[in-house]
């Protein structure tokens with residue numbers, strides 16, 4: 180099928196502000212938007228800047244606004260977003276500084292990620308065999324959803340609270356915190372909860388569900404955030 | 418200047434973001450809340466003229482205020498206000514339910530919930546809009562005001578019984594279709610972390626929200642829909658405030674509605690004022706505005722209707 184890619188371009192060395200450019204491409208309906216972007220970059224305009232690594236929805240590098248909403252370019256099939264002869268709009272994520280074209284500065288995002296201590300903290304003596312801390316399947320299941328996160332930032336940059344004030348720790352960092360708060364091997368629950376209890380912690384969430392809708396891994400983000408709020412309000416980590 | 422321009426364009430792009438029902442529900446909730454707040458701040462001050470008018474030597478102050486409420490433009494505004502108060506209330510209840518039972522919700526249920534909120538809002542708003550629209554027509558367009566006036570006692574009794582029942586009906590509709598009574602996933606208990614100011618505010622928004630559905634809806638149903646602004650004057654207020662119960666009711670309304678709304682505005686301030694200096698200044702303004710307007714309203718309720726000697 181023949182479609183037009185309308186891409187928001189921004190070159191910090193030449194442009195005052197971003198502008199749109201259109202590129203005609205010919206793709207199979209079952210190809211992905213990333214393939215179409217490659218066509219542009221490889222055969223039409225090599226200056227187009229975008230991030231991608233795995234091209235299979237695992238590394239989380241190619242989140243962008245596709246037809247206005249956050250998706251991974253490598254997970255969207257052309258046939259699902261456009262008809263023959265139609266136009267697809269592609270823009271960088273919202274709420275983070277654009278470095279060039281579709282590439283944004285992810286540092287604020289990762290700073291929030293680090294702030295919730297995304298690793299198991301446990302200074303107790305090792306079990307007798309000196310090896311792993313065993314966990315029941317049920318206890319492992321409790322935080323399973325959060326482990327699926329690929330840190331693609333689709334949720335955080337879909338959140339109105341984050342757009343308007345990026346001091347907000349954001350959905351992705353809360354999901355990561357949830358993954359450890361609800362892990363019964365972890366001993367730093369208090370510290371993590373304290374971070375999220377701050378003014379720009381979990382209370383900035385307005386239950387908009389944009390994060391849940393944007394997640395390419397189908398993590399019920401808003402639910403996990405709700406569970407953290409409940410844990411903070413009642414002390415029940417359940 | 419460029420900083421403001423960038424903020425504005427980010428704001429507009431945010432509004433245009435292709436979210437789904439949840440995004441619409443959020444925009445509507447905020448607009449309805451802020452709109453009602455704007456009305457409420459004015460409303461508290463002008464209602465207080467029942468007391469302060471005579472004191473300031475302008476006894477006709479309240480009737481001037483009510484004249485404004487009776488103007489056609491304002492009456493249209495009141496019809497919109499009623500929609501806002503209904504939508505914000507039902508949607509607020511949805512948010513409160515979600516936050517209490519997050520594991521009942523998935524994204525399909527959230528989408529469905531939005532349409533339930535919209536449907537219930539329209540259903541409740543339609544009869545109110547009809548009554549208010551009719552009053553607007555009779556008074557302002559055909560200029561043939563009805564001879565019989567509203568029966569205040571009957572209206573009051575109706576509102577006081579119907580609205581608590583409605584509350585439970587709405588609750589039931591919102592719950593149906595969720596993973597109702599699904600037990601919360603197993604977990605463990607930790608010592609609750611010390612509550613911060615923001616924990617308390619978040620909880621107050623929810624408790625006050627639940628309370629405000631009966632408080633605000635009964636008030637609006639009586640004053641604005643059933644009795645109507647054309648039947649409201651100093652005597653009407655004096656009659657209502659002759660009952661201690663209604664004075665206490667108005668005090669609760671004043672405290673909870675205005676407190677809730679100011680704390681809501683604090684949320685909004687945290688969104689759009691990232692600069693810490695301005696953020697703090699505006700929050701001080703909010704506290705002062707809240708104290709002054711609440712004090713004016715409270716003095717009027719305690720003082721009651723004052724007439725010139």
Ligand code: HEM
Nearest residue numbers: 385447450451453454506509510626629630678681682684
């Ligand atoms: C009728 C019953 C009401 C209920 C159930 C209710 C519920 C709520 C809830 C749960 C929130 C928090 C939203 C969130 O954290 O995401 C909220 C926010 C808010 N409410 Fe209400 N409310 C009610 C009445 C009112 C009234 C009468 C006003 C104004 C006078 C008001 C003004 C606001 C404002 C300005 C916000 C902040 C909006 C935002 O952050 O986007 N509310 N309400």
Ligand code: HEM
Nearest residue numbers: 457461464465495640641654657667670671674714715717
């Ligand atoms: C246009 C619709 C409305 C009309 C016609 C109306 C009418 C009145 C009247 C006649 C009073 C005098 C006291 C009484 O009779 O109990 C009053 C007081 C009051 N109303 Fe309303 N009301 C309306 C909407 C609202 C809404 C939406 C809210 C809350 C969000 C509200 C909050 C209050 C409060 C707090 C007071 C006490 C004011 C004070 O302390 O001086 N009203 N209203």
Ligand code: FES
Nearest residue numbers: 234236238239253
């Ligand atoms: S390129 Fe790795 S997630 Fe899309």
